[in-house]
Amino acid sequence: xxxxxxxxxxxxxxxxxxxxxxxxxxxxxxxxxxxxxxxxxxxxxxxxxxxxxxxxxxxxxxxxxxxxxxxxxxxxxxxxxxxxxxxxxxxxxxxxxxxxxxxxxxxxxxxxxxxxxxxxxxxxxxxxxxxxxxxxxxxxxxxxxxxxxxxxxxxxxxxxxxxxxxxxxxxxxxxxxxxxxxxxxxxxxxxxxxxxxxxxxxxxxxxxxxxxxxxxxxxxxxxxxxxxxxxxxxxxxxxxxxxxxxxxxxxxxxxxxxxxxxxxxxxxxxxxxxxxxxxxxxxxxxxxxxxxxxxxxxxxxxxxxxxxxxxxxxxxxxxxxxxxxxxxxxxxxxxxxxxxxxxxxxxxxxxxxxxxxxxxxxxxxxxxxxxxxxxxxxxxxxxxxxxxxxxxxxxxxxxxxxxxxxxxxxxxxxxxxxxxxxxxxxxxxxxxxxxxxx
Numbered sequence: 001x002x003x004x005x006x007x008x009x010x011x012x013x014x015x016x017x018x019x020x021x022x023x024x025x026x027x028x029x030x031x032x033x034x035x036x037x038x039x040x041x042x043x044x045x046x047x048x049x050x051x052x053x054x055x056x057x058x059x060x061x062x063x064x065x066x067x068x069x070x071x072x073x074x075x076x077x078x079x080x081x082x083x084x085x086x087x088x089x090x091x092x093x094x095x096x097x098x099x100x101x102x103x104x105x106x107x108x109x110x111x112x113x114x115x116x117x118x119x120x121x122x123x124x125x126x127x128x129x130x131x132x133x134x135x136x137x138x139x140x141x142x143x144x145x146x147x148x149x150x151x152x153x154x155x156x157x158x159x160x161x162x163x164x165x166x167x168x169x170x171x172x173x174x175x176x177x178x179x180x181x182x183x184x185x186x187x188x189x190x191x192x193x194x195x196x197x198x199x200x201x202x203x204x205x206x207x208x209x210x211x212x213x214x215x216x217x218x219x220x221x222x223x224x225x226x227x228x229x230x231x232x233x234x235x236x237x238x239x240x241x242x243x244x245x246x247x248x249x250x251x252x253x254x255x256x257x258x259x260x261x262x263x264x265x266x267x268x269x270x271x272x273x274x275x276x277x278x279x280x281x282x283x284x285x286x287x288x289x290x291x292x293x294x295x296x297x298x299x300x301x302x303x304x305x306x307x308x309x310x311x312x313x314x315x316x317x318x319x320x321x322x323x324x325x326x327x328x329x330x331x332x333x334x335x336x337x338x339x340x341x342x343x344x345x346x347x348x349x350x351x352x353x354x355x356x357x358x359x360x361x362x363x364x365x366x367x368x369x370x371x372x373x374x375x376x377x378x379x380x381x382x383x384x385x386x387x388x389x390x391x392x393x394x395x396x397x398x399x400x401x402x403x404x405x406x407x408x409x410x411x412x413x414x415x416x417x418x419x420x421x422x423x424x425x426x427x428x429x430x431x432x433x434x435x436x437x438x
Contacts, residue, residue, distance in 0.1 A: 004073040005045050011076065012038050018086035021079070022049055022069045023210075024093045027058025027105055027410060028287065029337030031210050033090070034069065044071050048096055058409055059105050067103060069093040075207060080176040081218050092207050105409070107339035108206070110402050114343040115202055118350055123248040123255070125346045128182075128199035128326070129209055130243040131334060133216055134233050135163055135191045136226045144226035146234070148191025161186040163193045170195065170219050177215075179208045188298060189238035199245060199326070202346060206338035209242075213334065229334035231286070232293035239294030242334045244345065245318075246270075247326040257325040268359040271315055271327050273352015274345060275304055275360070278314065278331070280395040281344040282381055283388035285332040287414065289421060292384045294333065296368075301330050304379045305363040312367040314381070331381060340402060347401045389414055 012020070020041055023033040034051055036044060043049075048068030053059040060067070071091035082088035095106040102109055118125050135149035150162035158164045167184040174181055180198040187194045195216075197208065213229060220227035232239040247256045248270065255263040278285075286292065296302030299311045306315040306327075316328050332341060351357075365374060382388035392398055393411050 002073070005042075008073045008076050009042060012041060012089070015078075016085060016087055017078075017089050019082075019088045020044075020071075021088060021090040022071055022093050023090050024069060024095055025107060025210060025337060025339065026056045027107065027337065027406070027413070029107075029210070029335075029339070030057070031214055032056060035088075041071070044069070045073070048100075050098075058413055066098050068096045068098065068100070070096060077177045077211070080173050081215075081222070092210075104403055104405055107337055107343075107402075107406075108203075110406070111203055111206055111339040111343045114346050114401060118248075118346055121350065121353070122250055123350075124250075125202045125342075125349075126199045126247045126249060126254075127202050127205035127342060128197050128245040129205060129212075130194060130196045130241075130245070130328075131209070131212060131229075132187055132192060132194045132238075132240040132242070133334070134189060134228045134230075134240065135166065135193060135220055136228060136233075138224055138226050142221075144228070148189075149225055150186075151190045152186045153190070154186065154188045156186045163191070166219060166223055166225070167193055167195060169223075170216055173215050173219060174212065177211065179211060187238060189234070192238060192240070199247065199324075202342050206342050209338045231288060231291040231333035231335060235293065238298040239300055240334060241294070241300060241330060242332045242336065244329045244332055244342075245326045246274075246329065246345065246349065248349075254325060256327070257321070265356075266353050267327075269352040269355075269357050270349035271306060271352070272357040272359040273350065273355070274315065274327075274329065274348045275306060276357055277344075277348035277351060277397055278304055279379070279382060279388075279391050280397055281341075281348065281392070282331070283385065283392040283414065284340050284344055284398075284410075285336060286381075286388065287337075287385070288333075288335045289385050289418070291333050291335060292382070292388075295331070295381055295383075299330075299368075301367075302381060303363075303367050303375065304381060305367065306359070307362045307364055310364060310366065313363060340406075343401055344398065347397070351397065385414065386418055389418075 017038055020036050021033045025031055048070045050066055052065050053067040054065035071093050075092040077090050079088045095103040097103055136144050137147040139145055152161040171181045182196045182198045184195045216227045229240055247254050256267055294300045301314040305313045307313040308317045309319055314331055318328055389411055398407050
C-alpha cells in the first residue's frame, strides 16, 4: 500500500466519510460514477471495482462488458454540498480491463500519455479555462424553460445581475474542493455567466473542468434554476464558449514569457502547430451540431487566424505579463471531453515545435467587419459537425494521439447522432438544436 493510499484511508476513517463516489467519463466527457462504502475502499485500490461498461456510451458491447475502476488517490475531494455528517467524497478513476490492462477508451489515460510525451521534450503543459454558462428558470415540475434568470449584460452588477450570489456560491464551493477560480462575472447574454480558473497542469485542469460543470449544475438546481453549457442555447444571443489558455513550462519557468530567442521560436511554433491542426481536431473541440451555430457571432471565431489581443481571432495573445503570459484558444465549447480535447491541442502544439512550423503573420483586422477580399485568403473552421467529422476521419495526426479505435468509435457514434437529427420531425429538430441541454 503506497503512502498516498494509506493517507487517504486514514482521512476517510477520521472524517466521518460514509459514501465514496468513484467517478469517470464516457467517450464524450459525460461524468459517471458509482458509490461504494468506506470499508470497500482498500479493495478498490487493490483489486478495482467492477462495473457494466456496455451501458456506458462508447465503451463496449455486452460481450465484453466488465471493466474495473481504480481510484486515483491524488484526486480525493470532499463534496461540500453533501451533508457534513456522513460525508461524501469523490475520486477520479483509472479504468482497467479484468486482466488489469489499460482500457483503450479511458480518455483520462490518453491525456496522461500526452503529458508524458510533452515532458519527454522538456515541457510541462499548463491550462486555464474560461467557462461560460446560462442560467434558466425552471417550471413547476423543475424542468428547464427558455426564460433566462435575468436580463443583464456584460459586467452588469446587482440587482440587474441576478447571478451574483450563485456565482459566489459556486466559487466558494470550488475553493472548498481545492479548485482555484480567479474571477467571475456576468457575460454578454441575459442570464449568462462566466467563471475563469487559475492555470494548472493539464490533467488537473481537465479533472477540474469536469468537477466545475457538476458543481454549477448542483448549485443552480439548489437555487431552483437550470445551468446550460449548450454552445448556442438561444439563436439571437451570445453563445457559451470555453476559452482555453495555454502555456508551457520548462525548468519551472513559463517559456511564453522567456526572452530567449530559441524558446520564443518554440512558442511561435507551438501556436502555429495548433493553427495547422485545428480543422482536423474541431470535431472534438466542438462536438455538437449546435456548436457550429456559435461560430462567427458575438466574438466567437470563424476563421483560422491569430493576433495579439484581438478577440475576433481563433487564437489571441492577451495583454498579460509574468506567469499569466499565454495563448488563448477561443473556438472550443463546454460540450468537449476535456481529456481528449486537451490531448489534441497539446499534441498539435507539440507537432508545431517538432516540425519547426513557422507562425503566419498576425491578422490584426476585426474579422467581423473586414471585406470579403481579405477574408477569402484566410482559411475557415468547419461549417458544421458533418464537415468536421469528415476531416477528422482521415487524420493520421488524431490517430497517433488517441488511437484508431477511439477515433473510429467516436466518428461512428457522432455520425449516428447526425442521422438521428436528420430523421427527427421539425419539432424534435428544434429541440435537439437548441434545447438539448448539456
